[in-house]
Amino acid sequence: MTKDHPAGKTTRRAFMRGAVAGGVGTLAAGGAANAAGDGAILEVQPWARELGAGVDASGYGMPSPHEAGVHRTPVDWLTADPFASINFTPIHKLDGIITPNGVCFERHHSGAAQIDPAAHRLMINGLVERELVFTMDDLQRLPRENHVYFLECTANSGMEWRGPQLNGVQFTHGMIHNVMYTGVPLRVLLAEAGVKPSGKWVLFEGADAAGLTRSVPMEKVMDDCLVAFAMNGEALRVEQGYPLRLVIPGWEGNMWIKWLRRIEVGDAPWHAKEETSKYTDLMPDGRARRFTWVMDAKSVITSPSPQMPIRHGKGRMMLTGLAWSGRGTIPRVDVTLDGGKNWHMARMDGPSLDKSLHRFYYDFNWDGGEMLLQSRAHDNTGYVQPTKAALRALRGVNSTYHNNGIQTWHVGRDGEVENVEIS
Numbered sequence: 001m002t003k004d005h006p007a008g009k010t011t012r013r014a015f016m017r018g019a020v021a022g023g024v025g026t027l028a029a030g031g032a033a034n035a036a037g038d039g040a041i042l043e044v045q046p047w048a049r050e051l052g053a054g055v056d057a058s059g060y061g062m063p064s065p066h067e068a069g070v071h072r073t074p075v076d077w078l079t080a081d082p083f084a085s086i087n088f089t090p091i092h093k094l095d096g097i098i099t100p101n102g103v104c105f106e107r108h109h110s111g112a113a114q115i116d117p118a119a120h121r122l123m124i125n126g127l128v129e130r131e132l133v134f135t136m137d138d139l140q141r142l143p144r145e146n147h148v149y150f151l152e153c154t155a156n157s158g159m160e161w162r163g164p165q166l167n168g169v170q171f172t173h174g175m176i177h178n179v180m181y182t183g184v185p186l187r188v189l190l191a192e193a194g195v196k197p198s199g200k201w202v203l204f205e206g207a208d209a210a211g212l213t214r215s216v217p218m219e220k221v222m223d224d225c226l227v228a229f230a231m232n233g234e235a236l237r238v239e240q241g242y243p244l245r246l247v248i249p250g251w252e253g254n255m256w257i258k259w260l261r262r263i264e265v266g267d268a269p270w271h272a273k274e275e276t277s278k279y280t281d282l283m284p285d286g287r288a289r290r291f292t293w294v295m296d297a298k299s300v301i302t303s304p305s306p307q308m309p310i311r312h313g314k315g316r317m318m319l320t321g322l323a324w325s326g327r328g329t330i331p332r333v334d335v336t337l338d339g340g341k342n343w344h345m346a347r348m349d350g351p352s353l354d355k356s357l358h359r360f361y362y363d364f365n366w367d368g369g370e371m372l373l374q375s376r377a378h379d380n381t382g383y384v385q386p387t388k389a390a391l392r393a394l395r396g397v398n399s400t401y402h403n404n405g406i407q408t409w410h411v412g413r414d415g416e417v418e419n420v421e422i423s
């Protein structure tokens with residue numbers, strides 16, 4: 001396999017020769033550009049013959065109709081009804097590190113609550129000097145911060161514990177999104193209320209019909225948690241907790257309480273339903289891990305993948321994917337094309353932010369043969385993403401949660417891609 005990027009240099013030289021000789025064919029032969037002589041470049045297209053849409057056509061822009069295939073998708077058999085359910089971010093179609101607001105995956109326990117912000121309140125009670133109730137306007141007066149964080153459902157890849165099941169990266173890894181949050185640090189809010197010395201835990205409660213509650217230790221709350229009212233520069237989307245949600249960087253998604261209405265300070269965890277009967281990890285011996293909050297380092301190749309087969313034949317191509325860690329940043333991702341016999345260092349690109357998605361690329365020439373693609377993330381604590389076999393040896397297959405094992409895609413000679421496992 002080609003190392004580093006000689007393909008890029010070759011193509012640039014080919015382009016120069018082609019330009020000097022005046023022969024466009026030289027360019028087509030040398031690299032990825034195959035459209036010379038095509039009517040689409042030689043003829044005037046319809047959109048060049050008429051006026052486009054005016055600036056009064058749409059007050060809030062939408063993607064091109066040609067991008068209609070880029071959307072969240074549920075898996076019907078995963079849940080009994082759409083109100084306590086999930087859908088998946090189309091990560092196979094996205095690039096960079098920011099997830100557009102309209103395609104951030106959803107997980108609801110009682111549907112997406114429609115809240116009038118004028119009637120929404122945030123209450124702080126329990127072991128505090130002053131019990132407080134904030135309006136949304138009150139919260140807007142407090143100091144705020146901006147941070148890009150990934151939010152991953154702890155059940156992301158959860159259907160893959162017993163073997164390859166869902167044939168698409170959207171479904172195996174799409175319970176994740178990554179946006180810039182704007183919000184007030186919890187340490188600012190709790191300073192307003194004054195935490196009593198006995199206050200060691202904090203309960204967060206949603207205003208939706210599920211009233212979802214989770215306990216969070218005070219240390220994490222005071223470190224980097226936010227109550228956020230904006231994502232990617234605009235108000236939260238309804239399905240992401242409008243008008244207010246909790247942000248717990250690096251920790252499992254169900255704790256990021258949406259439609260946040262109440263914060264209670266206590267001296268012990270509450271052992272609420274969603275941290276006992278749900279969101280605990282059943283081990284092979286029948287005991288359950290509890291309070292498994294941090295999302296460990298993980299990566300996946302988003303293209304090629306089952307929903308992104310190779311259509312261009314052999315030769316120059318681009319492989320890309322995402323990596324993340326609930327413990328920090330991702331300085332390195334390795335990629336293999338042959339099921340782990342040879343590993344290559346991927347090219348990290350874009351910002352490397354704490355507890356955020358990272359984007360990687362691997363540029364190579366495909367010889368047209370079968371491939372077994374894998375990626376392996378290293379985070380800045382030195383932790384390396386494990387194989388699925390290593391995870392199963394420790395944790396068995398009883399749990400749905402915290403599956404951060406290495407994903408394998410099989411690429412056939414026809415460019416079709418399948419979810420497989422190699423041992």
Ligand code: CO
Nearest residue numbers: 154252292293
């Ligand atoms: Co957990």
